[in-house]
Structures are given as C-alpha cells and as structure tokens.
Amino acid sequence: MADFRLVNPEGWEYDLQSVYSAYIGYFQLHSVPWYDRTWGQFFETFEQFLGFSWPVITVTDSWTGRAHIVTRLTTVGAFIKMIKTRFGETLPTPDNMLKVTHFETSQRHLRNVADWATYKKLYTTLPAVALAAFKARIRSGEPKAIRELWAKRDKTFLAIDFEWSERNPATFLEWGYAALRCGHLEAVGAWPPMPESNYRKGHYIIGEHVDKIVNKHCPTYPWQYAWGDSQIIPKSKLPQIVQSVISSLLSPDGETTANNLVLVGHGVSSDIQRLEETRIKIPHNVLIIDTASLERSLFNSGERGTMRDPQTGKLRVQGSTLSLGGLLHSLGIDPPCALHNAGNDAFLCLLALQKMMEPGTVTPIPDIDARKKTKSAGLSMGMPMAFIGHLTLDDGRGYCRSPGASASPRVRERERGLLMDGAMDEMGPGRRYGSASPPETGGSWKGDKDRDKEKEKGWFRSTKGVRSVTK
Numbered sequence: 001m002a003d004f005r006l007v008n009p010e011g012w013e014y015d016l017q018s019v020y021s022a023y024i025g026y027f028q029l030h031s032v033p034w035y036d037r038t039w040g041q042f043f044e045t046f047e048q049f050l051g052f053s054w055p056v057i058t059v060t061d062s063w064t065g066r067a068h069i070v071t072r073l074t075t076v077g078a079f080i081k082m083i084k085t086r087f088g089e090t091l092p093t094p095d096n097m098l099k100v101t102h103f104e105t106s107q108r109h110l111r112n113v114a115d116w117a118t119y120k121k122l123y124t125t126l127p128a129v130a131l132a133a134f135k136a137r138i139r140s141g142e143p144k145a146i147r148e149l150w151a152k153r154d155k156t157f158l159a160i161d162f163e164w165s166e167r168n169p170a171t172f173l174e175w176g177y178a179a180l181r182c183g184h185l186e187a188v189g190a191w192p193p194m195p196e197s198n199y200r201k202g203h204y205i206i207g208e209h210v211d212k213i214v215n216k217h218c219p220t221y222p223w224q225y226a227w228g229d230s231q232i233i234p235k236s237k238l239p240q241i242v243q244s245v246i247s248s249l250l251s252p253d254g255e256t257t258a259n260n261l262v263l264v265g266h267g268v269s270s271d272i273q274r275l276e277e278t279r280i281k282i283p284h285n286v287l288i289i290d291t292a293s294l295e296r297s298l299f300n301s302g303e304r305g306t307m308r309d310p311q312t313g314k315l316r317v318q319g320s321t322l323s324l325g326g327l328l329h330s331l332g333i334d335p336p337c338a339l340h341n342a343g344n345d346a347f348l349c350l351l352a353l354q355k356m357m358e359p360g361t362v363t364p365i366p367d368i369d370a371r372k373k374t375k376s377a378g379l380s381m382g383m384p385m386a387f388i389g390h391l392t393l394d395d396g397r398g399y400c401r402s403p404g405a406s407a408s409p410r411v412r413e414r415e416r417g418l419l420m421d422g423a424m425d426e427m428g429p430g431r432r433y434g435s436a437s438p439p440e441t442g443g444s445w446k447g448d449k450d451r452d453k454e455k456e457k458g459w460f461r462s463t464k465g466v467r468s469v470t471k
Helices: 016-029 039-045 046-050 073-087 116-123 126-139 141-149 182-187 235-247 269-279 291-300 324-330 342-355 408-414 448-457
Strands: 006-007 014-015 053-062 068-074 108-113 156-164 171-181 200-206 231-234 261-265 287-290
Touching: 014 016, 014 053, 014 073, 016 046, 016 068, 039 046, 039 073, 053 126, 068 073, 068 116, 068 126, 108 116, 108 342, 108 408, 126 141, 126 287, 141 291, 141 342, 156 182, 156 235, 156 269, 156 408, 156 448, 171 182, 171 287, 171 342, 200 291, 200 342, 231 287, 261 269, 261 342, 269 324, 287 291, 291 324, 291 342
Parallel strands: 156 261, 200 231, 261 287
Antiparallel strands: 006 108, 014 068, 053 068, 053 108, 156 171, 171 200
C-alpha cells in the first residue's frame, strides 16, 4: 500500500466485496456448479477472489454517508477477460453489484489489493474516510446530514460570534456564544429545547475598545445584549475565556468519531479565522455548521419555496445567501433584540438553526425589565462590569448620565438614522426612538429635540427609573 497514485473518483463506483457477493448470488440463482470449474478457485473465499489484484479507492456514498472500497466496471471486465483467456469460459457481469454514488470530488489515492492483509488494512481506514466526508457534508450545509446529526440528540451545538474593528480585523470588540447541550436535555426529558432557559449563553466586551473604536459601515451595539449580563474584560483575557468555554463542551479528539461539540455560526468562516488568529485549540474532529449554507441548500433544493426580496419585491435567485437578519425574518422570527451585538447574534444564530430543525420552536422574548442588574466580579479595570441596555451612572436625582455622552451607542444610532420604528432601545423592544418624560408627566414621549438637548449635557431620564448604578 506504500505505492499509490492519485485518480479522479469518476467511474469508481462498485463496492469490491459486493462484486464477489454478486457472483456467489448469481451462481446460486442459476445453479452454476462453480466449485467444479477450473476457475472456481477464485470464488472459494473472498481472499481468493482478491488474488486477481484489484485496483481500488476509498469513497463515501453521497446518500448514506457510508465509506466503501470501490473498483471500476472496467476492472470487472478485465477479470471476466482473464477467466475467458485462462480457462476458456465466459462469465457474465452480475447485475446486482452495489453501486456507490461517491460524495468526494477531489482526487483519491489509488491502491492495488491482492490479498486479505492489504484489504484488511485498507478497511480499517474506512471510519476515518467516513468522518472526513461527514465533516465536509455538514460544513457545506447538506440538509440531510445536519438533520441526521440533530436527530441523534447527543451533540452540543455551540454558536459563536465575534465583532471586530472594520479597520483591523485583529482588533476584537466583542465575543458572544450560545450553547445547546442536546445530550443533557435528552437525558432529563427536556425536549424540544426552550431557548430562553435551555441555552447556555454569554457576552463579553473588550474594555480597551468599547465606545472608542466605532465601526462606521456596520455599527455594533455592545450595550444591548438582551439575554443576560454582559461582562467587560481586558483584551488579553479573551483567548483564555473563549478557550475555557469551548473546552468545557469538548470531547476527546479522534480519527474515526465526531466530537461531541458542533460549532455553529452564520458565515462561520470568519469566526473560525478569528479562533485561529487567537490560537484557540479546536480538535480536528469538531463538526462545523454554517447556518447561511444550510439555508441556502434548503432554498436551492426547493424546500423553502419561492422567496421575494421584501424591499424590491424581486424573486430570490438560486445560490443567493441571506444575512442573519434576513434568515430570521424568513423563518417568521422578528428579532427581539439588536443585531450586530455578538451575544445576540450567537443566540439568534442558534435559534435559527433550531427553528430550521424544529419548526415548532417558539421565539423567546427577552424580559429585560425583569432582569436584575448585577456586578461581574474578578476584574479590576475601573470600569462597569455588568449592564443591560445603556451603560449609565446615577447622578442622585434619578437621572442617568451616559459616559461619553454623544459617543454612547443610542446617540450614534440616532445620528446615523439607524433606529427604526420597532427597533430595540435600552427600555425594551418595539418602541420608537425618543426620550421618556419623568414618571410624573405620565410617561409620554418627548420630542427628539428635547432628547438631544439632554444628550448634549450627557443626561437622560428613564421611565423605569435608574436602570443600573455602577462604579
């Protein structure tokens, strides 16, 4: 097996052992006394059959995902010709050989198998061949493979998202994750998952860059994490934190079995690149799902029906890719929180995957007002550690001042005209941009001019009172 060359997999489609099995079945069906023939020695055992020296490659079936040792029909013809030349009898080509439609498109290693030891050694590589193909099928967004993976209910799906500087992708601004431990939920009978209670989730903001590095083309909203308390961390600690989260969900690496962890992302290639840049260790047997690729495959196969652009009304074309927001809307999910927040994007990405696998999943609504503000411990950067919505400081009169005044996220949205009706603000979803009057005025909305005047001074009043007090 040391000497081999590369060949294209086209034409290599018949399982080698099935060729031998097909001949034995043919002899039985037609009462052929092969054991009395001079050529019968080739059919006494499969090992004897291999003595012809069969050229083979290993491939996986594109439908079943099983790995096979396959040969060509022309090689079967060469075997029949050998029998005719040496023994003077003509064998037919059996019609019930197992035909394999190969998944692989790249060149494969060609080997010649002439004995049982060589075949056995090659056979032991089949699980690794199957795993490599399965990883590729999952990564390409093949719906059948991903549905099979989800249906087993034994994997942990970890959605991740990085936000980084437009000018320097190596400068991270945020990281968020959401994890679904299917094996744990199945064991306790909590299926299907409830996203708001069954997702493990987190959101981290890089303290050195927050409100200092602002993306102009695609603004981020670090202060609007909707599913828990965010944590501000030093940039030097991000790799350590990311590695710890991933390591807590991993199973051991292996050549023949998939890892318990499945990474999930929307346009996940960029996030994988960020992991590599931070030298995060990911075992090679970890499966990776790109929800953008999965949805595109579903659309290309016709499973999502006809779709139109909500703005232009034009029909969606084959091969086009939806943004995360577009995917959510196409699934009937009105995002209940701001996008381009790393924690929110990770949560919604995992929710979109679950929705595509479990259409009956109910969209969770973050209960922002009911959440209590807590302080995150363990860091001494002299910065606020926990918040929901707008980062604020109390002035003692019930008013809240945003550090940085006009540099705060909501003011930036207002200045860019990015906040639309129904968008998220620091007081919850579905409210028009504006300022809330003090409670004694009945909570009516002030005009934008009044709001802007207060913003110039760095103060605003919330209908919910003091939303967080940090030092």
